[in-house]
Amino acid sequence: xxxxxxxxxxxxxxxxxxxxxxxxxxxxxxxxxxxxxxxxxxxxxxxxxxxxxxxxxxxxxxxxxxxxxxxxxxxxxxxxxxxxxxxxxxxxxxxxxxxxxxxxxxxxxxxxxxxxxxxxxxxxxxxxxxxx
Amino acid sequence: xxxxxxxxxxxxxxxxxxxxxxxxxxxxxxxxxxxxxxxxxxxxxxxxxxxxxxxxxxxxxxxxxxxxxxxxxxxxxxxxxxxxxxxxxxxxxxxxxxxxxxxxxxxxxxxxxxxxxxxxxxxxxxxxxxxx
Numbered sequence: 487x488x489x490x491x492x493x494x495x496x497x498x499x500x501x502x503x504x505x506x507x508x509x510x511x512x513x514x515x516x517x518x519x520x521x522x523x524x525x526x527x528x529x530x531x532x533x534x535x536x537x538x539x540x541x542x543x544x545x546x547x548x549x550x551x552x553x554x555x556x557x558x559x560x561x562x563x564x565x566x567x568x569x570x571x572x573x574x575x576x577x578x579x580x581x582x583x584x585x586x587x588x589x590x591x592x593x594x595x596x597x598x599x600x601x602x603x604x605x606x607x608x609x610x611x612x613x614x615x616x617x618x
Numbered sequence: 619x620x621x622x623x624x625x626x627x628x629x630x631x632x633x634x635x636x637x638x639x640x641x642x643x644x645x646x647x648x649x650x651x652x653x654x655x656x657x658x659x660x661x662x663x664x665x666x667x668x669x670x671x672x673x674x675x676x677x678x679x680x681x682x683x684x685x686x687x688x689x690x691x692x693x694x695x696x697x698x699x700x701x702x703x704x705x706x707x708x709x710x711x712x713x714x715x716x717x718x719x720x721x722x723x724x725x726x727x728x729x730x731x732x733x734x735x736x737x738x739x740x741x742x743x744x745x746x747x748x749x750x
Contacts, residue, residue, distance in 0.1 A: 493712040531688030532702035556663030570664035571745040580625040
């Protein structure tokens, strides 16, 4: 038996992208578009030292993704085959997404950010500063 | 009620670091040290197109971490206070770690990589290519 791990959402993304196919593949492709991360009140302290300009990893759930293929053909790739771990496809064994975002503004429990590539209503499970 | 999500380990890290305090804060601080990611056989197809030189996000569980503080004092920070989401501390609401690694060699189900900063036996839940 493999070990399993259960996580709880710590907030939710409000995004201009409402359904599959609207969001860019990576948020940095549309840097002018912003989203909002609404942190749940019980975790307010965790964002108390965020600042505009902070570059962060936003860790979220692809909650509208179903199933996965271990090996698939790349779209438009003329038959090119790729293993799942060579892709950032939302269709994953564990449907976890990680996006680089930049904090623009913090108002109470709402963090406005650029780099949004999640659908509206996406559950968020973690937020970490990028270290280079 | 908040939504919860359950994930399964897809492999395990073999690391030279056996207990807390031995691993570097970030793997790139000791680029010469390698670890091994052992992928479980049921997911073999997912690594079938990995190549040496691939830069990846390794997503894992801080399985020896317990509890968290929403606000804490930075170690050696002369009283500097930080919110949890301004840190990469292993003590998190959802104890998920993300490290940048570079694939060195693939032998069957074993992926040798540099950038190791996980403890030996750490459960892995995802692997994604870094896109810049």
